[in-house]
Amino acid sequence: MTGQTPAEMLARLTDAEKVSLTAGADAWTTRAVDRVGVPAVRVGDGPHGVRRPQEGSALSMFDSHPATCFPTASALGSSWDPALVREVGIALGREAAGHGIGVLLGPGVNLKRTPVGGRNFEYFSEDPHLSSRIGAAWVGGVQSTGVGASLKHFAANNTEQRRYGIEAVVDERALRELYLASFEHIVVSERPATVMAAYNRLNGPHCTENAWLLNGVLRGEWGFEGVVVSDWGAAWDRTASVPAGNDLAMPGLGKGDDRYVQRALTSGRLPQKALDASVLRILELAARYGDVQGTSAPDLEAHHDLARRAAAAGTVLLKNDGVLPIATGSRVAVIGAMAEEPRFQGAGSSHVVPTQVDTLLQALTEALGDSAVSYAPGYDRGHDRASAAQLAQARVAALAADVAVVVVGLPETFETEGVDREHLRLPASHDRLVETVRAANPRTVVVLQNGSPVELPWAASVPAIVEGYLGGQASGSAMADVLLGAAEPGGRLAETFPVRYDDHPVSVLPNGPATIEYRESLYVGYRWFDSAGEAVAFPFGHGLSYTSFSWSEATVTVGEGLDEVEVRVTVSNTGSRSGSDVVQVYVHDAESTLFRPEQELRAFEKVWLSPGESSEVVLRLDRRAFSAWDADAHAWVLEPGEFEVRVARSSRDIVRRATVVPGGARVDREPPDDREPPAHRDPLPYREPSRAVGFPATAFGKLLGRTRPGNTAARQGRFTLDTSIRDMQEARVGRILLRFATSRAIATLGAPAGAAADAVAGDVVSQFTFRMIPTVSGGLVGRRAARRLLAIVNVLARLDRSF
Known part of the structure; x- marks a missing residue:
């Protein structure tokens, strides 16, 4: 310039x-x-790896220059480690600059409102404070490189x-x-x-x-x-x-x-x-x-090592009854096709062509030797099938081993950008495999490869469960490090694992065709489960370690001006191994005139300690940590009264409690006369949330303070620019349009061939509206032509309806 x-x-x-x-x-x-x-600015996808398409590939998601595939946001969020995420951001920025990319399209900081969100693997957490800290570290790291x-x-x-x-x-x-x-x-x-x-x-x-x-x-x-x-x-x-x-x-x-x-x-x-x-x-x-041009070629080997370290840091040890880490000299049966063909990233615009891929089978074999490791696929990698022969082979391998490591998870067809999941279940073949192996070997470790929560019906019967999420190209070696004790499982859950999807309030709320009402309001994730007293499989913030920690009494002081609260707690490693612990601070409002969740995460700090080492952790809460949004004043308010500061290992494991009274201003919530109080006043379902009552539409309407918009599909022949192709399927022209659009999208995006992939592509394309036609047609059909095409479709649909 x-x-x-x-x-x-x-x-x-x-x-x-x-x-x-x-x-x-x-x-x-x-x-x-x-x-x-x-000058022009080149942009590129890249929440967890730089995707620069090969020349002439346009919108292809599968034909791009190789780049380091770091752990997805679901895994980075579970690290609870902003400093490490900043390192990942710096590496991403350097690789982007090396490709001449000036703006990297990330991070995604949308909240995981529902566990079935198809793109949840690209988001950090169900909690805004955790998403804020991790997302800020990612942005700060990338932008420090000039990208x-x-x-x-x-x-x-x-x-x-x-x-x-x-x-x-x-x-x-x-x-x-x-x-x-x-x-x-x-x-x-x-x-x-x-x-x-x-x-x-x-x-x-x-x-x-x-x-x-x-x-x-x-x-x-x-x-x-x-x-x-x-x-x-x-x-x-x-x-x-x-x-x-x-x-x-x-x-x-x-x-x-x-x-x-x-x-x-x-x-x-x-x-x-x-x-x-x-x-x-x-x-x-x-x-x-x-x-933008990189000053030097990025060190891809160093980035792979960083990806390995980050994957281990985001690995969550959900359960461990003494099986892990695997003892030296053990014979290990590795069971599950994902151990050999891993799922380490999500599907969609974030897809990265990795520079290399480590598999768990390969990494365990290299660490333990060929004679100590056996393998059985257990199921077909690309399908929800497990034959009797595959299950029998898995059983034989498990019987002969000291420890059985079963690798299960969600295939690409189960979670992808463009489509939400319909349930939280694993493929039935994966559940059958776990049951088969557990019956054969009581020392069974289940390793998960998934981008969001899953139901674990066998959780009580297996001694160890390790959540690896979608851990990037080095996830196999990182998981081997964790299983063998070369690295500790550093992660804590950044989202709640419900027992069943039906326990989640969103499971019964309508999603379309025209609107999606956030009727649960503030009760998202642990805010719902903790407020309603619902049981969970694994709570927000949960994660075990290979060592043990003790925490001192917490010292909580209110600063001058009553606008800052300081929390101090000393964490000591009382075990025999190095490890990390995460101090989490939640705030409970005991006297609010507004409805508020039972507790909300307001601060956290991750601390790394050697055996016998101690460290004082200092966390500070500002006024915003105690404030709520006042829909009358359209502003943040801090009401006076008592708050309980909870120092915790998870949302369900409160270690210390202290009462504080920060400064605030009383808010008059009495109506000025006999008229109805303001609509945002707290309807009973929000004051006393429960699954039995839920969040009725009438209560949400009062909370919303305006008439709820209609939620009906456009009539056949009255389709609009915002009508999805999916909602046109009653008309023959809509079905023809879907077949044509699907074939064009598969060709444009370069999706892999196969019946399962085609089915997913069809589901993704069915979400398109006429607003998207100019983009998916590569500009061949402009806005005016798209409007004309919509008019023709409506005419044909009305004719179709008349016969």
Whole structure:
């Protein structure tokens, strides 16, 4: 870029050039203006690895340059280790720069509202404080290398089903306290280069056209100065999205769309001031992140070692009745095809071509020797099948071993971007295998490869369970390190494992066709289970160690001005091995006039200790840690009264308690006259949450404070731009459209062949709306043509209905 400032360059641009800069040149680069010296910015997917497609591969998710595949966010979140995540961010930034990528599209900090979210493997936690800390470390690490981050998906993009057109209906408190909180923290503390606006609608408008969200909250309240970029295909009409605060539409709809936007500018429908503001931010982005080149080739071997260390740090020891670590000299039966063909990353836009892959079978064999390790596949890797012969072979191997290690998990067809899971069960063949091996060998260790919680019906009958999540390309060697005791299982759960999906409040709430109501409000994850007193399989924050720790009494003091609380506790390693412990601090509001969950995580610290070593852990809670959002005042309030500070190992393992009274202002909640109290006043189901009562629509309507939007599918022949192809299937033209779109998507995205993969692709494509047609067609079908096609489909659907 020349020596000109972005403001000087803006003054030299023509209106046509300004319009062109608000859309991508292709799928992965912004537009350049050579006449003025504006460089293009290359962007790339990369929550857990850099994905730069091979030249000519466009939107292909499977044909990209090799890069280190680090543990997915589900595993990094479980590390509870911001310092380690920052290291991963630095490595990602260096690899991105080596590929000429100026902005890396991550991290995703959407909350895991439901355990069946198809993209949960890309998100850190069900808790906003943990997501904030881990996400900030990731952004800080990446941006320290001179590469920008893209904080996504803003906002309330917590479901994959119908994500392109569905409206998330969220009450004001839940939105502020949960779904916006991580974005706010990271925007304020790390100043990410870009924020990615999500596909979905939020309380009315699409996020890309939501001026309250983008101009009001993001820029006005939080002071964001970077570029808002649309998720790919989410910005349908720049004349609506640019004034709302969405600066850059990716990947753009071609020069014909530019002419449409120029006409809107000329007519005044697109305000010049809004366009200039967006273009100036894009010029500032180009000045900083255009023409990025790495100063040296990244050390891929060092990055692989880091990926191995990070995978072990995020591995959670759920249960251990003395079987682990595996004793030296043991004969080990490794059972389960995933030990040889691991699932170490998610499916979708985050897919990485790894530089190498370590398998658990390979790593255990190298560590113990060929004679000490036997193997049986146990099931077909690509299908939900286990033959009698496979189970018999597994039983024989287990009988002959001192320890049986069974590797089970979720195949790619069970969880992927674009589709939510229908249940929390493992494949039936995997459950049968665990039961078979456990019956043959009482010293059975179950290793899990999955991106989100699963039901474990056999958990009580096996002595050890290890959650490895999707641990990246080095997950096999990392898991071997953990099983053999070369590394400790450093993880703690960043999400609750329910006993059954039916125990979760979201399991009975409607998801579409037009809206998804967040009726549970603040009761997400452990906030629900702890408030309702529901049993869980494994609680939030849980994780065992190979050593033991003792904690001193906690010292809790209120600082001057009553606006900070300090918690001190000394942690001692009383065992014979080095290890880590995580001190978690939860806050319980004993006197709130607002409904509040039983407790909320407000601070944590991970400490590493050698045998006999002690360390004082100091955690600080500011006013925000005790505050709640007041929907009357539209502001944070700290009410006076007693709070209980709980120092814990998990949300269900409270070690120390202390009562504090931070400063606050009494809020008058009595109605001023005989009129109905404000709608956000706490309906009974929110004061006393229970599975028996749930969260009725009427109570949610009162909490919402406005009329709930309708939730009915568009009638046949009355389809809209936000109607998913899935909801057009009653019409023959809809079924034809789905078959055509599926075949085109498989070709465009480069999906692997196979009946199972085709079925998943069809399910993903069925979520597309007509808004997405210009993007998935590669710009061949523009916005005007898409509208005409929709009109034709509606005509044919009405004709179909008439016969």
